[in-house]
Amino acid sequence: MLKFHNVSFEYPNQPVFDNLNVGIENGEFIFLIGKSGTGKTTLLQMVYMNLLPQSGYVEVDGYNSKSIKKSELPYLRRKVGVVFQDFKLLDDRTVYDNLAFVLKITGNVRSQIKRxxxxxxxxxxxxxxxxxxxxxLSGGEQQRVAIARAIINDPMLILADEPTGNLDPETSMEIFNILKRINLRGTTVIFATHNYDLVRKHEAKIIKLNDGKAVRVILKNKGQSTSEPA
Ligand SMILES: Nc1ncnc2c1ncn2[C@@H]1O[C@H](COP(=O)(O)OP(=O)(O)OP(=O)(O)O)[C@@H](O)[C@H]1O
Ligand SMILES: [Mg+2]
Known part of the structure; x- marks a missing residue:
């Protein structure tokens, strides 16, 4: 459903990925971890093709970064909901109007909007x-609105970039639980985080970025872990 194949990517004077390979199946819940600066945000931006690889390719639900046309980007992006650490709600309008805004720009007719x-x-x-x-609203409530906004067009994939970074542990758990519940209905979720407490407590797959590459980490008892290709 989602594949990074031999992806290399660098910003001007800043290499990030070197032949990165990652495969994610439909319906998985993935924790994306790695030290600050290892490229978690960059990877998520490559999934919705805001950034394109310099070599290799990214494939998302049949769209390939090598061949996607500009006019197809809105269709890809409708399938992908994004949640950020700082919520990014529009502060000049109500919760309802924040959601209505997204529905209007994605071409929903009036009768669908309220429902x-x-x-x-x-x-x-x-x-x-x-x-x-x-x-x-509280921070946790604002993040819940941001999640509502991310799921409103019924995406197949949710990208959450440190969604609990500004929240206390209890509220972080609530946000995790909401995303997990959405995942159990079939939506794939990629959850980038530094919150190792959350990662340790849950059964989910882990992709760890390090030195421009990725591995899948399998957690075992007593904090031990093993890894395999991502
Ligand atoms: N627009 C940009 N231009 C140049 N370099 C950038 C840009 N954005 C990120 N970088 C660099 O690319 C590398 C990867 O950044 P990225 O933001 O993807 O890391 P991250 O894993 O999300 O980090 P964090 O955990 O701090 O959010 C870093 O070295 C960063 O400084
Ligand atoms: Mg980041």
Missing amino acids: KIVHALTDVGLVHKQHNMPQE
């Missing part, structure tokens, strides 16, 4: 806050 918003907000337990402004 989809209520559905997504119900999923994250925030229907009662739909008329509030983002700054009237």
